[in-house]
């Protein structure tokens with residue numbers, strides 16, 4: 796069972812990392828100041844706005860992916876140390892069904908709920924994206 800989890804984590808990590816690399820390459824090209832910048836006389840205003848919007852979506856997706864890569868590699872670390880499946884907060888084992896659904900989780904349901912409540916109380920919406 797642990798071997799299956801390891802394979803799944805490694806595969807997910809590879810996928811997320813390669814998506815991130817492709818995205819990074821794409822963004823680098825977009826960000827390079829070219830002759831057709833926003834101050835170009837030929838640029839249509841609508842196109843510029845649309846380009847900015849899709850760039851923002853790209854940033855958001857990239858942040859989510861970076862967080863996922865971090866979580867997945869942390870999960871692999873814990874697996875290698877024999878700490879996988881143990882809640883980082885209370886030290887209790889995380890339910891198998893939860894690990895199967897979300898192999899990179901670090902907390903049991905109770906601690907995750909508490910964490911999300913604390914985040915909501917602080918009004919930190921950005922962090923609720925992360926597991």
Ligand SMILES: [Zn+2]
Pocket residue numbers: 882883884885886887902903904905906907
């Ligand atoms: Zn816990």
